[in-house]
Amino acid sequence: MYANRMSYVVFYQGKQVIDKLKSMPVDITYVSEKQGYAVVYGDKDIEANLKKQLKDVKGFKFVGASQMFDANLNF
Numbered sequence: 001m002y003a004n005r006m007s008y009v010v011f012y013q014g015k016q017v018i019d020k021l022k023s024m025p026v027d028i029t030y031v032s033e034k035q036g037y038a039v040v041y042g043d044k045d046i047e048a049n050l051k052k053q054l055k056d057v058k059g060f061k062f063v064g065a066s067q068m069f070d071a072n073l074n075f
Helices: 016-022 044-054
Strands: 005-012 027-032 037-043 060-065
Touching: 005 016, 005 044, 016 027, 016 037, 016 044, 037 044, 044 060
Parallel strands: none
Antiparallel strands: 005 037, 005 060, 027 037
16 A cells, blocks of 8 residues: 655744644654754645645745655655
């Protein structure tokens, strides 16, 4: 059984975004407080939901697909 998951990068400024991500159905794999981004894993169809829920959070800048994600790997 293969999981249909994707890696996303969330750019932010401030700690409110990380607190919101912790309450969402994503796995936070890396947080760079100095550069202001977090790498999260979630289902492929969750990107629109991430944008919708984070757009009202103070400090949120952008969410997009991670360039380090390899679609050929199945886990």
